[in-house]
Amino acid sequence: MSGKDVKTSAWSGSRRLLKLLRDQMKGKSTDQDRLRQTVELIARDMDAEVCSIYVMRPGDFLELAATEGLKPEAVYKTRLHKGEGIVGQVAALALPMAVSDAPRHPNFAYRPETGEEPYQSMLGVPILRSGRVLGVIAVQNVTHRHYHEEEVEALETIAMVLAELISGGALTVSAIETQGSLEEREKPDRLKGLCLNEGLGIGQAVFHNRGIVISRIIADDPEDEVRRLEVTVAEMRSSIDEMLTRTEIAALGEQREVLETYRMFAEDRGWVGKITEAIRVGGMTAEAAVQKIQNETRSRMGKISDPYLRERLADLDDLANRLLHHLLGLGDEKPELPDEFILLARTLGPAELLDYDWDRLKGVILEEGSPTAHVALVAQALELPILGRCRDVLSRIREGDTLVLDATNDQVFVRPKEDVLKTLRLNVKDKKVRWEEITAARDVASVSLDGHRISLNVNVGLLIDLPHMHAAGADGVGLYRTEVPFMVRQSFPGVADQADLYRKVIDRSEGKPVVFRTLDVGGDKVLPYWSTVAEENPAMGWRAIRIGLDRPALLRQQLRALIRACEGRDLNVMFPMIAETAEFLAAKALLDRELERETSIGGILPKKIRVGAMLEVPALVWQLPSLCREVDFLSVGSNDLLQFVFATDRGNTRLARRYDALNPGVLKLLRTIADSTAAAGVDLSLCGDMAAQPLEAMALIGCGFRSLSMPALQVSAVKKMVCSLDVAQVTDFMSGLLDEADHSLREKLEEYAKKSGVVI
Known part of the structure; x- marks a missing residue:
């Protein structure tokens, strides 16, 4: 059998399995039953004795949520820290790992309650969504099996489906209560971060969410998807051109060059070429291919410690999200926003920042980010305070919370008491005076x-x-x-x-x-x-x-x-x-x-x-x-x-x-x-x-x-x-x-x- 035949056969199996998974998700069974049925289907389709799904929990540890082949009593009891064991390593690297002799691997971590002694080989892939690891899917075999590239790709595609189902709310896993009582969650809080642009901003918390959920992964006709991609990329580029011609953008002066470079990213043939290849070789829909390349790019560049280079990734994330927005026909409508709000996001691209009403936007808080981020440079032009590397900001702050962003002193006050809020308002410096300084x-x-x-x-x-x-x-x-x-x-x-x-x-x-x-x-x-x-x-x-x-x-x-x-x-x-x-x-x-x-x-x-x-x-x-x-x-x-x-x-x-x-x-x-x-x-x-x-x-x-x-x-x-x-x-x-x-x-x-x- 030729290499081409092998790949076609592998993807055919992947499509069949995905169809079975979709049908299963339409049923009326509980979410836990769906998880159990999912691992059964994957194990059977991939000729594996074991298939397990681990989910990421607060505190950076993975918990066994469903398994076919390991002991059922280990579910919701077996835990691995991120980086511990082969499964933990998959989560830490956000990359697949295929091991033919797992017990001899230096990262192997034995858990006696699982009963996994007989299994020699393991293939694990991360469940990724927007660069965040939601969990890991792992299959195991008794024999010293060498997993083929096509099998890895098939399991990655299944992981993408699960990520979208989890993000879209169609599939949930048993939650561990970590947020405490309602009274605890109403208490004032303070988070630390890194100042990316100085200033003080006060407003209600608003999460940056483009509402992207991919429901179709496998293409009926790959060439139709390629044509759809080409048309949509052209539409996206035109919309960026229109944005750059807006009077208020032109007034940014030197910082406008940041957006010109962003436009150059949109013209990158290599980026679009990789998406096209994922469609033709992988048989994916255009939006699934964009998501796949985005995940791969983030996994590769996420290993770079240089903050300057890592921040170029935020621009690519911005472009990928914008392209997905166009592909899914989500339109330009935005929900009604408060008169004064602080924007919260994991990362943010410069064009995404400009999508918001500048008069209402009083600041930005990011889980990631550094002073070399393009969004930080645009924020500087807008005299907008921005705080980066603010850990747990998306989990410790709720939509609508009152926030005081004190970027100058690397902090954000969450739900401050009225007397504190009044004092902080007095510290807001006049923007004109600050610019003159x-x-x-x-x-x-x-x-x-x-x-x-x-x-x-x-x-x-x-x-x-x-x-x-x-x-x-x-x-x-x-x-x-x-x-x-x-x-x-x-x-x-x-x-x-x-x-x-x-x-x-x-x-x-x-x-x-x-x-x-x-x-x-x-x-x-x-x-x-x-x-x-x-x-x-x-x-x-x-x-x-x-x-x-x-x-x-x-x-x-x-x-x-x-x-x-x-x-x-x-x-x-x-x-x-x-x-x-x-x-x-x-x-x-x-x-x-x-x-x-x-x-x-x-x-x-x-x-x-x-x-x-x-x-x-x-x-x-x-x-x-x-x-x-x-x-x-x-x-x-x-x-x-x-x-x-x-x-x-x-x-x-x-x-x-x-x-x-x-x-x-x-x-x-x-x-x-x-x-x-x-x-x-x-x-x-x-x-x-x-x-x-x-x-x-x-x-x-x-x-x-x-x-x-x-x-x-x-x-x-x-x-x-x-x-x-x-x-x-x-x-x-x-x-x-x-x-x-x-x-x-x-x-x-x-x-x-x-x-x-x-x-x-």
């Missing part, structure tokens, strides 16, 4: 009280970030992350495409310097068109310059593009993840070869070339004398450097607050770097989270740093600190602290700032 800070030079000029630059990764550099009054781009354009494409960009992009970056910088970091992929930043091999510790694995030197053609193409983009203008190029001087010399040799090549073909070289390295690997500190003889500048990547210094995975939530960047050992290391580069006459800067916080930036200046690079939104706050600082005094103060045994110097630095009048 920001504009004034933009035009102020970053010069300390004793005359030291501190260069404040921005980290960017897309063209739409550049207007914010000018708005913030930054000196230039301290770090242009060239990997971002690579990651949003479906194929590797050629030299011409790269050169065109880099040329636009330079043009839009309007004469301000730009430091281009060469491709920093690998680790948690995976290109979608590259095959990857799992690594035990990807942060310390095959990534950044290591890939560039092992694949020199890749690096040479990028360097060639940079040379051509900078013809007649300055080129500042920086190599990441350098661990030894020899690596820098090898990378610089490739640049020299490309310069010779460009000269030989009569090309125009850059006016001036500066070559630097990123110091992220501690080993490089002891090679600074030799390195400083070769580099024109050095940039400390504080995020990776601290991770390696403390032997701490910065993505591990258990260790997130264990070590402090203001540890005396860290600061002494940074002082050593600053002293060595100053003695050698090498320019030094630092980019990373340390540079973005006024207190940490003050400590860095006290350690000898005179150039910092950060997100554009942080420039104003750091600039205010610099203008209130006496550099000579803080340098002397820091010198007396670096040999202390404290866990952190944070409190001592805060006390110094308070006594000295430094604005932090």
Whole structure:
């Protein structure tokens, strides 16, 4: 039987099973009976001795809700924490797992009450809805069975059906009372989050819900579905164009470029192509295919720890939801909203924010989100407070609750008492005054009280970030992350495409310097068109310059593009993840070869070339004398450097607050770097989270740093600190602290700032 025949046969079985499931759901049996019948049907259709459904419960644990093959008494008794066992791993990764010898798998977790000793193989797939794991379906066999790709796809399709039935209310599972009594739920509450845009907003809670429920999964005629997709995509693009032409959108000015980039996402052929393939190969309806690709994209990008890249996912979520809205014919009608409301959502795209009445909308609270989110940048233009990373916001707040969103102080007050509410209303600042303060800070030079000029630059990764550099009054781009354009494409960009992009970056910088970091992929930043091999510790694995030197053609193409983009203008190029001087010399040799090549073909070289390295690997500190003889500048990547210094995975939530960047050992290391580069006459800067916080930036200046690079939104706050600082005094103060045994110097630095009048 050919591979094509196998796939057709597998999908035929999937359609038959889905028809049986649909018929079953129309019956009058209880929800628990439906769950039990569902696992029986799946086990029988997939020739499995066991089929089980686990549901996600509050507190991040999975509970066995129905089973065929395991002991019935284990239902609603067997529990696994998220990440525990193979089932828990499926939920944690939001990805399917097929294991032919489950008992020998390192994640295997034995539960004696289930009676699963005889079963050797297991296939588990997540039940996903809008990126959220609702549960897991698992099948098991006595034999060491190797599950085929078609079987995985079939079970994923069934999981999609279950997710839609659960979300649409057609199927429920026994609830565990977690919300307490009505009296408890009426009490005032306070939630913490991360400020994405400052401000205070008061209003009633409204949940962002587009009402999307997919009832048809399998297509009667895939080609009809492809045609329906093409028509609907065209309609969606037209509606986005209409939105961009609205007078109030045009008035956004620089932030309008965020929406222009959103429009570019809508034109992405690779994205639409994947949906089309899911229809033709998988036999899905157009809306089911959109949902499938959305789930796959979220699962893949959700593993990326870089907040900047993760936030591009919110734009794709927005587009997928908008496309589903068009496919399902839901129209543009919106429910009646309160005169003043706060919007609650897991994530939100920039266009979705603009769908709401700006006069009534007083703020946004997200379960996810970061300052680099496009929705945060649009919110800034609208002077709208927005709070991100607010855990449990969707479960602890009810529709209609009175909320006071204090984004400036990273908090939201839920159901506050009247006296508290009255006090908070008095703290609302006049928007006009606030905007004038920001504009004034933009035009102020970053010069300390004793005359030291501190260069404040921005980290960017897309063209739409550049207007914010000018708005913030930054000196230039301290770090242009060239990997971002690579990651949003479906194929590797050629030299011409790269050169065109880099040329636009330079043009839009309007004469301000730009430091281009060469491709920093690998680790948690995976290109979608590259095959990857799992690594035990990807942060310390095959990534950044290591890939560039092992694949020199890749690096040479990028360097060639940079040379051509900078013809007649300055080129500042920086190599990441350098661990030894020899690596820098090898990378610089490739640049020299490309310069010779460009000269030989009569090309125009850059006016001036500066070559630097990123110091992220501690080993490089002891090679600074030799390195400083070769580099024109050095940039400390504080995020990776601290991770390696403390032997701490910065993505591990258990260790997130264990070590402090203001540890005396860290600061002494940074002082050593600053002293060595100053003695050698090498320019030094630092980019990373340390540079973005006024207190940490003050400590860095006290350690000898005179150039910092950060997100554009942080420039104003750091600039205010610099203008209130006496550099000579803080340098002397820091010198007396670096040999202390404290866990952190944070409190001592805060006390110094308070006594000295430094604005932090």
